[in-house]
Amino acid sequence: MATPPVFMYHSISPSSLPDPHRLRVHPDRLDRHLRLLRRFGYRGVSLSELLRAQERGEARGLVGLTFDDGYTDYLEHALPALRRYGMTSTLYAVAGRLGGSNEWDDGPRLGLMDRDQLRAVAAAGQEVGSHTMTHPHLAGTGADFLMAEIGGSREVLQDVLQEEIASFCYPYGEFDDDAAAAVRAAGYDHGCVIGDYEPADRFTLPRCYISPRDTSAHLIARMMRHSVRLRLH
Numbered sequence: 001m002a003t004p005p006v007f008m009y010h011s012i013s014p015s016s017l018p019d020p021h022r023l024r025v026h027p028d029r030l031d032r033h034l035r036l037l038r039r040f041g042y043r044g045v046s047l048s049e050l051l052r053a054q055e056r057g058e059a060r061g062l063v064g065l066t067f068d069d070g071y072t073d074y075l076e077h078a079l080p081a082l083r084r085y086g087m088t089s090t091l092y093a094v095a096g097r098l099g100g101s102n103e104w105d106d107g108p109r110l111g112l113m114d115r116d117q118l119r120a121v122a123a124a125g126q127e128v129g130s131h132t133m134t135h136p137h138l139a140g141t142g143a144d145f146l147m148a149e150i151g152g153s154r155e156v157l158q159d160v161l162q163e164e165i166a167s168f169c170y171p172y173g174e175f176d177d178d179a180a181a182a183v184r185a186a187g188y189d190h191g192c193v194i195g196d197y198e199p200a201d202r203f204t205l206p207r208c209y210i211s212p213r214d215t216s217a218h219l220i221a222r223m224m225r226h227s228v229r230l231r232l233h
Ligand SMILES: [Zn+2]
Pocket: 068, 069, 131, 135, 171, 172
């Protein structure tokens, strides 16, 4: 399936704490990325909006925007930028860590949105998707574990938001056939990975990682690389 480019961000913050996993993009840089997309006639949208548009044959001029892990800085720094440019995104929350921190990671502790903050994200017209219960490595695990992490997190988020959760994102981008099958079985509409443009289907949608140093020129280069690779198929 030829999906338009989908960009993957994590934390959006002006913080100067160490960033060993290169997860932080400065708010000014995000603003420049979105401004550039608009100047080139592109609009950033959530993954569900992107796939619906694609099904209608109307995805031209759209790119997907995703923010992993559900950091509280999304509310302070990403949402205002998205609003400035009239764009939407999918935010992937770790459903068993709401109101907690990124304890799966050995870098600096970053706050994760709580239930009320997630509701505020949805009320602002943004999509909330699932990023499992605890942010584990899913590949090679058993059926019960997959269902608890993948299906369980969908139930938690649906309870918080009182709406269908359609979008799933594999932690670390890691998946195998069993994990992708569990995402489908849990009732999600689609799932996304990191990089790797093939073999892509609805449950392994590719995404472009955006690094802290990516300039607007890098963004354009990544979009061009994406479309060239799709044409080679
Ligand atoms: Zn993550």
